[in-house]
Structures are given as C-alpha cells and as structure tokens.
C-alpha cells in the first residue's frame with residue numbers, strides 16, 4: 001500500500017523550495033500541479049490530502065533550522081508531521097532521534113519521500129500518540145494542529161501535561177481559531193515570519209506565521 005501511495009505522490013506532486021525553509025526540498029502539491037485545480041472526484045488521494053506544507057509547520061521548521069541548540073542531541077517527536085518538514089529540519093540540525101508521527105498514511109508516505117530527498121534518516125509512526133506520556137522524547141513539535149475546537153482542547157490539555165513533565169513544546173501556528181486567547185496566555189512567542197509570496201498564495205491568504213513555546217501555566 002505504501003508503495004502505491006508513494007507512486008501516486010511522486011506522479012502528482014512537484015519539487016518545491018518556495019517556502020519559508022528553502023534549505024529543504026519537498027514534494028508538494030503546488031499551483032503548477034494539475035491536481036491543484038482538480039475536483040474532489042478527480043483526485044487520486046483521499047480528501048483531504050494532508051501532506052501540504054502548512055504555515056504552522058513552516059514556522060517550526062524555520063525556527064529549528066535557525067536554532068540548532070533546541071534539538072541537537074535531543075529526541076524529537078513531530079506530532080501530525082504532514083509533509084515531514086519539521087522532522088527533516090530536526091534531523092538536519094542533529095537531533096539524536098526523530099520520530100515523525102501522523103495518523104494519515106499519505107502524510108507518512110510523503111514524509112518518507114521528503115526525508116530521502118533531503119538525505120536524512122527519521123522513523124515514522126502512524127499511532128495516535130495524543131494522551132500518551134511520550135517518555136523517551138525531550139522536544140515535541142506541533143505544526144498547524146489548532147484547526148478544530150474539540151481537537152484543540154484535547155491537544156492543549158495533553159501538551160500542558162507534557163510541559164509539566166519537563167518537555168519542550170514548540171507550536172507553529174498562523175492564527176488558527178483553536179489557539180484561543182486563553183490558550184495563548186500559556187505560550188510565549190519565539191518568532192514571527194512573513195511567508196514568501198508563493199507560500200501565501202498556497203495558504204488561503206495567511207501572510208504571517210508564528211512559533212510559540214508552551215511555558216506559562218496559570
């Protein structure tokens with residue numbers, strides 16, 4: 001199954017560096033790909049196709065590439081890895097171990113392809129790890145996962161527990177509604193990035209994206 005998915009991804013995506021992390025080359029569905037305008041029934045992928053490079057993931061990956069100390073020699077878990085860029089950035093910046101996690105098999109297939117393209121080794125897992133203790137990990141990456149109210153609640157409560165257990169939690173987010181004002185009281189903004197023009201066009205008008213660190217408990 002993974003081989004079929006990978007073949008479909010290769011066929012329908014283009015190599016791109018037109019994002020916040022041009023150091024990474026990624027197989028993505030871009031406006032140059034016929035699929036960009038395809039109707040749902042013309043797509044070979046189950047809807048939605050998650051392995052885009054979302055603004056949140058772009059922010060965390062950019063931050064990691066610019067701040068190697070955050071991941072160097074540490075064990076990094078990328079929850080909801082999508083196209084895998086956060087994991088790839090962590091591996092490039094010499095993390096001891098990287099696990100790219102996503103419950104979507106298409107995302108994991110894209111992550112494998114993208115890791116190979118960038119010459120890094122990462123493990124992948126399709127288990128739902130939300131709610132687990134993640135004992136072996138020091139750094140948790142969350143890219144663009146605050147898009148749904150109920151899920152945001154579950155996710156944030158879990159992240160608070162992981163933070164209390166001493167883990168570094170990095171959240172990339174362009175301003176999704178699930179990262180509410182109340183939740184933003186628990187986080188500190190580490191960086192804000194203007195997205196490249198092409199990337200803005202590919203992301204429904206988001207122009208800026210931010211990195212937050214969970215660190216204030218009320």
Ligand SMILES: C[S@@+](CC[C@H](N)C(=O)[O-])C[C@H]1O[C@@H](n2cnc3c(N)ncnc32)[C@H](O)[C@@H]1O
Nearest residue numbers: 050053054056057080081082102103104143144
């Ligand atoms: C908006 S995408 C973000 C992808 C990537 N982090 C980025 O920013 O480019 C959200 C991802 O979370 C994944 N996801 C949703 N629920 C999940 C769960 N419980 N565990 C792991 N991944 C999950 C989806 O399959 C999807 O790939």
